[in-house]
Each structure stands twice: as structure tokens, then as C-alpha cells.
Amino acid sequence: MATVRDVIPPFQLLQPSSLEEAVELVADRRDDAWIIAGGMDSLDWLKDRTKRTEAIIDLSQVDELRGVRELDGGLEIGAMTTLTDVAESPLVRERFGLLAEAASLVASPQIRHQGTLGGNVSQDTRCWYYRSGWTCYRAGGNTCYADTPSAINREHAILHASRCVAVSPSDTAPPLVALDAQMVIRRGERERVVEAADYFVGPDLDIMRMTVLEPGDLLTAIRIPSTWSGARFYFEKVRDREVWDFPLVNVASAIRESGGRIEDARVVVGAVAARPLRLTAVEQGLAGQLLNAQTIARAGEVAVEGARPLRYNGYKVPLMRNLVQRAVRGGPLPASA
């Protein structure tokens, strides 16, 4: 049968107006409904008719899922809070500036007004073979088109590829992992809390999913503990265009220092693997070290150990190395260097 990549096929529109109604609907319709937050990822799939659904559960009317609240000295951010609201929230900016920064660099102003934090961390990969409807591993097939001799894979993975070489496109995921955030997931009456680092899954674990969310699950909120409040933060996104672009590589870090010595660190890199990578070897190497040129250089080198570039993405290795160094240093190489 022929293909047409336009016009969303008819669907049943379900618009719960409360959290409990939403949770119930998501559970009841777990086999045939598609949950839409801002729709920035979903509508593409549906309009392309590459993925289909009988019903859409639109969360836009659920006010309880929106907003930034103080919680136990940290923050709880509703999954439906728009990226604009995250970027502009005084609480987020004051305590976890790297998350506000990351949210402000997502896509474009229009997309940030509509896109949500929950959607941004739950979005599917942007591998252009997969998005174009090629029947790759991730789409249930038995090959990876992005990892062939002719493949154009400039934007693909250099680390932890396992059959699939797609990458996580999220800008807010690395800061959340760096901040030890927790993802609050409802499934019927049951609420479970998953560490952000465990929320994202690579192809080694499940090649057809980007997160642990299963049918029937609803991400309701993201909690950021007070753990890293007051630490030195860094976020940087490198992309081809200054707006409306996914990261080629992004980096987020939280570093606690005392007397010129690093006490503890979180360093997370995005768009180099299918999930945001927390660089524990780098973090361990930094702990207890003086913040000097040698420490910075070493952190970058350790970060990219084991990287395996493809034909067109070799640049991601020095880019990731340099971004990690910047994160540890706290910025670009200064003029005096």
C-alpha cells in the first residue's frame, strides 16, 4: 500500500480535566491511547502517519500538572510546565540555573511556549532514518540504517551504541540527571519515583524505548532535591543554528568546591548516546582534586574514553572532550590562558 506523509488520521480525543481523571484514562486506555503533553514530538509522528493511534489523551487541561513548587528545600516541577515557564521561573533560576538555561535553549520560542518539561525528557530520538519511517531496529526491524558504510550519521552516537546509534535529543535531561532529579510516575493508584539517571534507557536495555515509561504510566512531576543547591553549575549546548535546532552535544554539570578543591561533581553529556550520559569516571576523577589545568584536561580525556565514532561524527569526540573541560572549568578557555 502506498504511503502518504500528511494529515493526521482521525482519532478519538480524550481531554481529562484533573490528574485523577488523567491517571485513570491513561491506565484504562493503555493499549490504544497516545499521551500528548505539548505535542511537539507526537504531532510529527502522527502527521507523518508513521505512528498511529486510536485515541489521544491530551493533558493540556490538567492544571495540577503545571507549575513549579517548593518541596522539602528542593523543587517539584509539574510535567506539563512549559519550557518557557521553566526557563523563566524565579525558583528554578535562583536554585538550579543550569536547568533554566537548558530550557531556554530548547528549539525555538514558539516550541518552548508549547513544549513541556515532561515532554522534553520523554521525547523520541531524532535519528532521521527512524523519523523517516525506515524499519530499523528501533521501529521493530532488524537493521540500523544509520550505521552502514553509506549512512549519514553526523548527528549520531559515539558512546554506548548497541545495534542502534540514535541519540537522546533532550536539552533538559542532562541537567536533571546532574541534579539527581527524580521522576514521579503514576500508574493507576500507585506512584513510583525513579531517579532521573534511571529514567532514560539505552538500546542495550530496550531498543524501542527512550525511557522507562510503559503503557499505563504517566509522568506527573519532576522533583529536584536540594542536594546541589548552591553548587557551581554549567550548561552548554552546541548546535548548528542559534535557534530551532537539536544539540549536537550538550553538557550539564554541578560542582561543589571548597578551598580550590573539588569536593563532589556531577557531569552529564547529552546527544552522544541514546540516553544522557552521567560520566561517573570523570566525577570520581574530579573528587578531591585541585581545580587546575591538569584536572580540567584529564576530565576531558577520561570523558571520551571508549568513544567509537562513526563515519561522519568523529568531531563529537573532541567536542564532548572540550565541553566537559568547559563544564569543569566553568566556561570557555579564558583570554589569559
Added chain:
Amino acid sequence: MGDNRLVGQNYRTPDLVAKVTGQAKYSEDFRVDGMLYVKLLLSPVPHGRVRSIDTSAAEAMPGVRAILRASDMPAPADVVTDLGETIEANLKGEQALTDEPLYAGEPVLAVAAVDEETAAAAIEAIDIDFEPLPFVVDPLVTLRPDGPNARLEGNCWGRPADNPQAPIDVQEIKWASADFGEVREGRLPEGDAQEEWQFGDLDAGFREASLVLDETFSTANNQHHVLEPRSALAYWQNGKLFVHAGTQSAVQTVASLARWMQMDMEDVVLITEYTGGGFGSRATGAVIYTIPAVLSRMTGSPVMMRISREEEQYIGGIRPAIHGRVRAGFASDGRLLALDMTCVGENSAYEPQGDAGFAGTIVSLLYQPRAMRMRGTTVLTNTPPRRAQSQPGGMQGITIMEPVMSKAARQLGIDQVAIRRVNAPVGKAPFGPAFGDFRPTCTSSFLVEALDRGVELFDWPTRLARSGQRSGSKVRGAGVSVSTFVAGSTGFDGLFVIRPDGRMYIQSGVGNLGTESFSDVHRVAAEMMGIPWDKVEIAWGDTSQNLPWTCVSGGSQTTHAMTRAAHAAASDAIAKAQQIAASVLGGNPADYRCANERISDRSGRSMTLAQVAQRAVQMGGRYDGHELPEDINEFTVRSAEALAGEGLMGVARDNYERDGTTFAFVAGFAEVEVDVETGDYRILDYLAVGDSGTIIHPKSYGGQILGRSVLGMGHALAQKTVYDQHYGLPLATRMYQSRPPTILDVPRNMQWDAVDLPDPETPVGAKGIGEPPVAAGAAAVLNALSAAIGDDLFQRSPVTLDTILMALEHGQAMQEPLTAHI
């Protein structure tokens, strides 16, 4: 002319309020009762043939009204141009639909249904099978001895050697394996060229040269990315076809539609008040517009065809990429003594674009080499149609040549502006090959003046002093580029009527694609007539409104061509008004002048133009358009006949002499800052200085010069097409994936200026400005990049951060310069 100074002044264009308030209706915004909707079935393969098809399930679906196949479409027909020349139909040219698709995404059939949901579902209900055929998506691959061809008949267009008068047809061109010997070193192979010309003594030039460079550079394929896709609405009333569609040229699109539909022009009406961009991709509309027209005829209902962004990426058109190789010999003062240029252009499997050859023509004018050989070859690939894009050929040729000029300046120790100045065309400079003893010339060039103005305004010495200086992770670079392109045609018609109400009704056949020339050019006529702008009404955008024959708004023709036509029509009306005045008031016609809505002589004889118009109606004949000039186009004749008797008619063909071919020039200056830790770079500042004669409307001029500069910057920064060569399929099928520049990618405070010196070969002195800013924008950025990070680190555009970072990391270029679509 009293105080009625309009040329050179800013004003509110008649489309402005509608555009900024959203009142303006583009083709997709129209609704008609009983309208059907179209969806297209696009080819999933790069080359194939429909082997079997079953549409029965689709036809049985409620709401499906018609399924249109290629065989239902009118066959390609011969064209008779307005010069009376017959162009034979190219039976292998692009059609609206095909059973042998030659690129992935090519429309194969169309379904009309009561709504889009039904039409899309009907497409999915069609069982279609394609016989896969050989394909290729890389020009150098098809040139190899064993390379596949894009068409079964071959991989290029040409004429048989023994019959150069034959119509062009598909042929095969292959180069020898030995020609590809230097590809690994990044050098373009130089096999036998399709097109070759030469002037001067090349060998002597190289012998005398102090420096000889041999450089290869590749430009990218770039989609036009018009904001309004090729959507169209069509319906029939009383045997006439009405089409709402975007186009660059209102009047000449009627000619195209009539030809594609095999109809008389009188039976085609085009409504096109607003068009969301063209850039050469729809100079006279698009053949795809015939789909709703034919479906509407089949169904008896109005038919809307909404084109999606992805469909637009396929059918919208692409600027041809060119691989170029240049051997250039320079004297110690930077003078270009010898230039040996080879260009390989990538074409779709449809009509050939002349970019690869024209690149050399433009380069020959811009750098005035003492001797030059140009070799151009254009080969076919299974990729979407190549169409002219702003500064076609010139943009690529200059982008190939500019890095050579920059490198030569550095090696010779000459300032970047100085080397361009010493080679710049001056006055009526020659270009292209000689025809016997004669070499064609441009009408004027004030490029040196533009460069000098730019040096001052951009504070070039200060930028130069910090160019290449590193501070932390940042290093700056300053670059300059020159540019040129043809900027005007001649021979079109002007038409207006001054009615007894004292108002001037101007008929504009120009397309409104955003340049404002549809209105700007007529300021000339109003100024000459002495009629204030608020008493001028412009009819445009609806070809039933009696419009004159008008140039195509492509190749920067309009400002030149239609200010001439406006001048001719106004001169005609003034002469008539003088005779009327003299006959009514006495005196000598030649002593009368038009100003302040009156015609008067110095002795105090005077009457209003309203009175003149009244008198013209009474006198009839040629005064009110009942008798018309014999040399105007038949299209203009019909329009003028319909307007006859309404008042004083100005109607004339532009018959002004012109010595030379009209070209405009630009000097572009850029400063960039590169972050050596990421490879990312920003354009900090940009200045473009134009030489395109007298400026008609400064605001639209500024919009053109800076807007087209941004188009060029996009070619330097990130914009490209992407194909997987093994499958022959596109990967960057959306705007965000092919990455045209955004407003945040360009400097916030870009500046423009112009030398504003009139061209001596046109009565108003104005030339077009649309094209030459493009290459200047692209190449000034590329040159600034080299100034920042060094020569030889990139050999293709766009230059993205991965290229820069890898080159800095490895101390040498690491990219693949000659692989297409990566």
C-alpha cells in the same frame, strides 16, 4: 516635476497593511463552495517505473471523487515565446505527474476527495508496485566509467555531435578512471567537458605568474525553502480556468499555465496578489499547478491542492551544487593573469540548469582575468528538480573563486580589498568568451567605488588588525567578497490611464513575491506625470485586470526592465498630454511640462491632468487607447483595448537603446568569531555595498540586499541537502533538518549602503539588486573564516562546526570535499 519626488523615497507600499495585519490572502487561504482537496502519492524510490497499480479500493471509498494519473495530464506542448521563437516541447522534461519517477518524492498520482482525511486515506488504499531502476545521487559517481545513470538513456543533456541543431536529448557522458586519480587528494577530476570556451593566452599567463594556485571547492545543493509552498486552488467558470497560486510573475505565469494546459491565454485567469517567496523556483509558476486545474475539470468542482512542507522539499526545487576546480596564475601585484576553471554541476534528471557554465561567465566579469578557459559539465542525478536560485551559477562560481582570491592575497602579501580592486571590472568591462574580435561588455560597473565605500563604512583597517587574533577560545576573522550578476532585461510594456477624476490607474503585471517591485517601478511613471502617490491606484495580482506584458521577476530583471517600461509609458502619456494641451490652449506642445497634477507652459497656459484626461476621451484615437502602438505585446493589446476610452492612456513598449548587458555588483564585508573549542562560529557583523544604479525605493532595496545576503550566509553556515547514497533517499526532509538560516544566525545590526550612481544605459538609471548579494554574503563569511583559522581547512560549503573542529584538532582538512549530499 515640481515637488513630486518619488524615485529614491521611502513610502508605504499598497500591500503593506494587509501583510502585517494578516489580511493578505495567499493561495491556500481561499475557500470556494464545494471545494475538493488533493493529496499526492509520491515516489518512494529514487528511480522506478509503475509496474502495477490497483486503485479500486481507493475509488470505492466514500468521498473520493477522482484519481489523476500521468496519462490524464495534457502532453507537453511546444512554446512560442513573445519574441516569436518556437521552443519544441521537451518530452523528457518535468511533468506534474509521472509513471517513471526519477527522484524519491516525485508525484506519481493525485487523489481528489471531499476532504484531506479522505484523500490521504485513499492514497494509503492504493496498491502500487514500482519496478526498481538504476539510480545515482552523486555527480562524480555517475561520471565514473562504471557509474550508474539517472535515466535509462544516459546521464546528461546534449545534442548529437553530428547535428548541433537537434533538440536537446539525454546522452551519456563518462570520464576515464585515470581522470579520477586526484580525487583522494580532494582535487576535482577534469575529464572532457560538455561546454568549453576560452579567451586570451592562458599559457603565457601561467608563465608570467608569480603565484599559481590549484584549488578545488564544492558548493552545496540548497532548497529554495519558500515560506509559501506550491499550494494552488483551481476552478472553471464558463470555459475559463481560474487559478490561485503563488508565482514570481503574474502575467507570464498565464503563458505557462496556458502552455501546460494547452489552452489559449485568454481563457486563463491567475489570481496571485501575494506570493510567499520564489528565489527563482517559480519564475513563471510551477507545473504542479496543473493538478488541481485538471482535477477540477474532471470533477466539475473547485479543487484545492495544499502542498506540505515535505512535499515542497521535493517539488520546490534545488540550487544545483557545483564542484569547481580553479588553476589561477597571479602577478605579484595580485593581477589575475590566467584562470583555468572546471565546473561539474549536479542536475536533476529533468531540464538542465546552466549554472555550471554560467559560473565561468560571471567569474570572467568579476575578476577580469587576462586569459581564461572555462570547462563546464552538468550531469543528472536522481534528486529533485534543479531550478534557478538567486544568482544562479554566479553564486556558485564566486563561492568557488573567492577562497582562491583570499589565499592568493595572503600568499602574495596583498590586502584582501586590494587584490579585488586591482582585478575589478571598471566601466563597460568585458565578460565571457570573444565572438570573433568582439567581447560582450557590461553597461557599467562601479565595483571599485563600492569596495572603497565598504572599506570606510566597515572600518576595514580596524577589523583587519584584529583578524586572526586569538583571545581565549575565540579567534576573529575579517573577510571581503565581491559579487555580480545580470540585473535587467528590456523590451516590455508599460500601461496606465489617467482618468477624468484626476487619478492615475497603473496596470502592473509584476508578480508580488515580496520584493515590492510590483509597486516600486511605477513610482517612475507617477513622478514623471507629476501625480502625487496618493492619487495613484495600482491594479496587480489578478490577470483579469487588464495587465500589460511584463518581464519575469527572476534574475533581477524587474527594476531595470519595468522602470524602463514605466518611463516609456509615461513618456507616451506626456507627449499625448502636450499635444492635447497645445490643441486646447495653444502654444507649442514641446513647451509643456507635467507637474503638480497639471500640464503647463512658461507663459501661464495650464490645464489639469483631469481636464487632459477628459479631453483625451473626447479626442479618442491613440489618446484614450482606441489606437495602440504596433510594437506592444498582444497581451498588452488585449488589456489596453479593454481600458480604451477611460482617459489619457500611457502605453508603450520599452524601445530604449542599451549598449551592453546590465549587471549589478556588490561588495560584502564580514567579521566572524570562531570558538576553537567547539568549532562553532558567529557572524559578528556584516556590510553589503551595492552598485545597482539609481535606487528607486531605499527600504525595499535594503530588504533585498540584506535579505539576499542572509540567503548567502545560510549557504556558508549550515544549509544543505542530505542523501543516503546507497538507498538514493533523502534524509533532511524537513526545514529543521536542512537548516536554512534563522534571524538569530545573522548579525543583528547588518548594514547596507549603495554607491547610487545611475547606470548610463537605462533612462531611469536603475538596475536590479536581487542576485549579487547572495554570493557576497556566502563568500565574505567563508573568507572571514579562513582569515580566522587559516587556509586549506575546508573545501566545501556549508562550513559547519564539525569541519572546523576536526580540522583544528588534526591540523588539516578532514572532510570529504567531493561526496555529494552529506
